[in-house]
Amino acid sequence: MQVIDTFGHYVEKVCDNKPAFSRWMLKTGWKLQDARFRIAPDKRLQPADQYLAALMMDTMLMPLKKPDDCAIVSIFTPCELLQEVGLHPYNVEAFSCYLSATHTERGCIQQAENDGISETLCSYHKTFLGAADRGLLPKPRCIIYTNVTCDANMLTFRRLADLFQVPVFFLDVPMQQSDISVRYVEKQLHEMALFLEKVTGKKIDAERLTRRVARSKRTLENYQNYQHLRADRNIPTDLVSPLYCAMTNNILLGTHAEEKYTRMLLQNVENAPLKTGKHIYWMHTIPYWSAATKDLLLFKDSFQIVGDELAEACEPDFDPENPYLAMAHRCVYNYLNGDISRRIEAGIRHAENAGADGVVWFNHWGCKHTLGGSQIAKRKFEAAGFPTLLLDGDGCDRSHGGEGQTSTRLGAFLEMLEAGGNRT
Amino acid sequence: MNKTYYVCKYTPLELLKAFGGECECLNHMPEGFELADQIVNPNICGFGKALLEAVMSGNVHELVLVNCCDTIRSVYDVLKESGRLDFLYLMDVLHSTDACSRDLVAMQLEDLADAYGRYKNTSFDAEKFRSAFRMAEHKSSPHLSVMGARMGTELFEMVQKAMPLPVLNETCVNNRSVGRSAMPEGSDRAALMQWYAGELLSQIPCMRMADHTGRKQLYNDPDLKGIIYHTVKFCDFYSFEYAEVKNHAQLPLLKIESDYTISGSGQLLTRLQAFAESIGSSEASYLSDSQNSQRYPVNEAGERKHKMGKGYFAGIDSGSTSTDVVILDKNKTMIAGIIIPTGAGAANSAEKALEQALTQVHIERDDIDALVTTGYGRGAIHSGDKSITEITCHARGAHFLDPSVRTVIDIGGQDSKVIRLDENGNVVNFVMNDKCAAGTGRFLEMMARTMEMSLDEMSMRGLTYNEDITISSMCTVFAESEVVSLIAENKDTDDIVHGLNKAVAVKTAALVKRVIGQERYMMTGGVSKNQGLVSTLNEKLGTQLIIDERAQLCGALGAALFAADLI
The missing domain is CATH 3.40.50.11890 (Rossmann fold)
Structure with a gap:
């Protein structure tokens, strides 16, 4: 921890005067970590999650290694089109988490706030914006984003496009679930394809795209099956694997690597021992950095996080034969789009599928939709038979910690689950 | 219905x-x-x-x-x-x-x-x-505009009252402009709705729209003389626009944030009044007419008649922690300076402090030709001739102490402010911290209490340190538990105090950046005596703060100088 702290401080220190050097530092540090994932992976994790750790690290390293081959995206942007023109997507939440893991988030957040950005903005976005302002974030080839599923998207990406002076494409997703909405998004996706062809000079092959979207469908089906099979299994997990999956199951959807990951999950689950502890289903992001959360949930047989809602934001119920319509359908029917009840009902189904005994609704600081819907969520999850904890905190910014409170709230909730026996 | x-x-x-x-x-x-x-x-x-x-x-x-x-x-x-x-x-x-x-x-x-x-x-x-x-009819006369996030009716009325010029509400729902193009003939609803949809979407965009470049027209009005930029706590949209506007606006700009309650908005009055003072209109007098008539009898021509005394002027700064009084003689030489803790009533403390100051120089209340009050308690003191915000008074006081000063940093008991001045000591721009206590004197006071030491003791610690501790929590309550944990870990007191000073310095430096602070910097207020904090702040800002021995009296000094102007 001390080493990371020192490393983070150093990167922060040199950032203002030598941004290129600080990016090099960051790249070198992350490369070392990547090598560690490959040479000495955490053996406590199942092989699929060991593979995932390296895959995620590669994804985050790519913008530092080859920024011109990368595009900044919002997490729910359909990325198959980017992959078809050879662009590597990276998103705000994941990159900011890695900056936070490197202990460089505070300076970035401070930079954004110094510039006038509100303190109540989501800290993933503040970290990302601050990193861009300080030169820690490499200039991407282009930016593509949607309004799904937070206000911050509408602000951050436009500001980044102005800062980097790169082409930007916005995908406007209506909040109503209907065929008309899907057609509206489909039309924009065709425009997005033209935009990407223009930006990269590459042509999108319709057949390849169809195959890619079919891969997306298989990947989501695999994951859904895995979640079902894990319901009565004991699979040791850390706090970051569910988060990694929440990222890759969106931005890497359509890649061979992500499909491979879900196939490995299905292989691993066959040999997993039977469930011994309680299963927790997690809504929104996980405060992976929190010592209090680690104490209670990191590699514990008694309590395991068995899924994060962001990894299952849409169903594999689309027809890959019409890839644009399929991607549009995914956008419009994303569970975080529309009324809060859609999100909650999906959470209940997914928690049931994964054999959850309780649910944590993480009130990530600055996520107004999550905060706003939290009390309805608690009522509905509990009505469905899931004891539910509303946990206030921050997935990225340590200064919003309140570790004592996290420890007490989460600890008491887990004690309550333990005392309550199995969910019927 | x-x-x-x-x-x-x-x-x-x-x-x-x-x-x-x-x-x-x-x-x-x-x-x-x-x-x-x-x-x-x-x-x-x-x-x-x-x-x-x-x-x-x-x-x-x-x-x-x-x-x-x-x-x-x-x-x-x-x-x-x-x-x-x-x-x-x-x-x-x-x-x-x-x-x-x-x-x-x-x-x-x-x-x-x-x-x-x-x-x-x-x-x-x-x-x-x-x-x-x-x-809506557009007025073409010099005016100020409220922009940014929607502003509640009550706060807008308060703004209108405080400003010396007419104020337009250009926030959110208020700049609605639908129906500018010709409506189709006939009564076919579908055709009308097609036109209507276009009308709704083509208004001056709000910040939730994908393309908000159309908002620039709000700032390009030649009659616009100043902007009050409003944000609402937990609404992030308009902070992005503010981040742009503050760097490019050529007009006086005040940023305020409300929580959309009446009680919370009352605290914004000081900032509004200071802004009105800084845009320099003679109409910006915050003394009520009845108060004015009482202090300065009006002659038949409508001019105020000043009572002549012995050429002494007083300023009272009624802060949340201390009440300070300065008396100047006719040469504007400071002949008395008193600092006493503010007790339960601002008016009582002011009277008490003034009495002590008068005693110090052996003069009577009637010898004071004019008295100006400032600070949070200024509204509660009825013995003054005029009341001016502490922002304007600190600027005036700092300029008097050292005319080379262009940025004043004042860390007070319940708020922190950074004020930018011009070469004449006029306020060019200022910012204050939010309602949160982080980064204020109160924060240090609470932390000193947690560490079981006095503020004086604390101010001498942390000048040297071994471990560079970062207090990551910005919330005062969470920071307190962090300090308790550090004490439990047997961390050195100097290291912890340095960490706390750093936390305040970071907050203060952020305010300095927001007003685009310029050399030379002066620190005023009681916290300027905290050597540890001053040293950390110097480091953070890359400067050498000017600390005058009369720094704590700066607000009262400014008020006394304004009092001298009244005669």
């Missing part, structure tokens, strides 16, 4: 009126969020909570919302669950304005028309629709 309330300028008011609806914008600020906090997490935008408060208190029965932002989406979810409204509708206005978006919005207008018509049991009246359009 019940009114149909709305909150957003993209609401199709004219369509609702075509069905006989009576529409009113819901924009009042409640005293607090007692009812709203029972049904929603407190960390959402205050306007959303004001909306919930209004509905839950039974004042609203019909509400048409637009999916403006995540908070309004949540308000809709909560209200839908509550079943408290007779009619509740959320319209999905898109973020783009191209032809396809217009088609989709037109369809949504038809859906709303059907739902509203069913509810009201009326049908679409094309004539009512046509006559519902009203274009």
Whole structure:
């Protein structure tokens, strides 16, 4: 921890005067970590999650290694089109988490706030914006984003496009679930394809795209099956694997690597021992950095996080034969789009599928939709038979910690689950 | 008949009126969020909570919302669950304005028309629709504008009252401009809705729209003389615009943030008054007429007659921690300076401090020709001739102490401010911390108490340290528990104090950056005696702060100088 702290401080220190050097530092540090994932992976994790750790690290390293081959995206942007023109997507939440893991988030957040950005903005976005302002974030080839599923998207990406002076494409997703909405998004996706062809000079092959979207469908089906099979299994997990999956199951959807990951999950689950502890289903992001959360949930047989809602934001119920319509359908029917009840009902189904005994609704600081819907969520999850904890905190910014409170709230909730026996 | 309330300028008011609806914008600020906090997490935008408060208190029965932002989406979810409204509708206005978006919005207008018509049991009246359009008149005279996030009616009235020029409300719902292009002939609803969708989408965009470059026209008005930029706590949209505007606006600019309650907004008065003072109008007198008449009798020509004494002038700075008094002689030489703790009543402490100062120089109250009050308690002191904000007084005092000063940093008991001055000591710009205590004298006071030492002791610690500790929590309460943990870990006291000083310095440096601080810097107020903090702040800002031995009296000194101007 001390080493990371020192490393983070150093990167922060040199950032203002030598941004290129600080990016090099960051790249070198992350490369070392990547090598560690490959040479000495955490053996406590199942092989699929060991593979995932390296895959995620590669994804985050790519913008530092080859920024011109990368595009900044919002997490729910359909990325198959980017992959078809050879662009590597990276998103705000994941990159900011890695900056936070490197202990460089505070300076970035401070930079954004110094510039006038509100303190109540989501800290993933503040970290990302601050990193861009300080030169820690490499200039991407282009930016593509949607309004799904937070206000911050509408602000951050436009500001980044102005800062980097790169082409930007916005995908406007209506909040109503209907065929008309899907057609509206489909039309924009065709425009997005033209935009990407223009930006990269590459042509999108319709057949390849169809195959890619079919891969997306298989990947989501695999994951859904895995979640079902894990319901009565004991699979040791850390706090970051569910988060990694929440990222890759969106931005890497359509890649061979992500499909491979879900196939490995299905292989691993066959040999997993039977469930011994309680299963927790997690809504929104996980405060992976929190010592209090680690104490209670990191590699514990008694309590395991068995899924994060962001990894299952849409169903594999689309027809890959019409890839644009399929991607549009995914956008419009994303569970975080529309009324809060859609999100909650999906959470209940997914928690049931994964054999959850309780649910944590993480009130990530600055996520107004999550905060706003939290009390309805608690009522509905509990009505469905899931004891539910509303946990206030921050997935990225340590200064919003309140570790004592996290420890007490989460600890008491887990004690309550333990005392309550199995969910019927 | 019940009114149909709305909150957003993209609401199709004219369509609702075509069905006989009576529409009113819901924009009042409640005293607090007692009812709203029972049904929603407190960390959402205050306007959303004001909306919930209004509905839950039974004042609203019909509400048409637009999916403006995540908070309004949540308000809709909560209200839908509550079943408290007779009619509740959320319209999905898109973020783009191209032809396809217009088609989709037109369809949504038809859906709303059907739902509203069913509810009201009326049908679409094309004539009512046509006559519902009203274009706002644009005044072409020098004015100030409130921009940014929506401002509650009560706060806007307070702004109007405090400003020396007329104020336009250009925030959010207030700059609605629908119906500028020619409406199609006939009464075909579908054709009218196509046109209407385009009209709604082509207004001056708000910040939730994908392309908001059209907002620039708000800033390019030649009659615009200053901007009061308003943000609402937990609404992030307009902080992005502010981040741009503050770097490019050539006009006086004040940033204020409200939580959308009446009680919370009262604290903004000091900033508003200081802004009015800084734009330098003679009309910006904050002494009420009755007070003025009492202090300065008015002659027949309407001129004030000043009582002549012995050429002494006094300033009283009534702060949250201390009350300071300065007396100047006719040569503007400081002949007395008193600092006493502010007790329970600001007026009593002021009287007491003034008495001590008079005793110090052996003069009587009647020998004082003019007295100006400043500081948080200034409104409670009735013995003054004029009341001026501490921002203007600190600037004046600092300029008097050292004319080379261009940036004043004042860390007070309950707030911190950074003030930029011009070469004449006039305020060019200023910022204050938010309501949170982080980065203020109170923060240090609380931490000193946690560490069981006095503030004086604390101010001498942390000058040298071994471990560079970072107090990561910005919240005072969380920072306190962090300090307790560090004490439990047996961390060295100097290291902890240095960490605390760093936390305050970071907050202060952020304020300095927001006003684009310039050399030379002076620190005023009681916290300037804290050597550890001064040293950390020097390091953080890369400068050498000027600390005058009269730094703590700077506000009172400025007030006394203003008093001398009165004669």
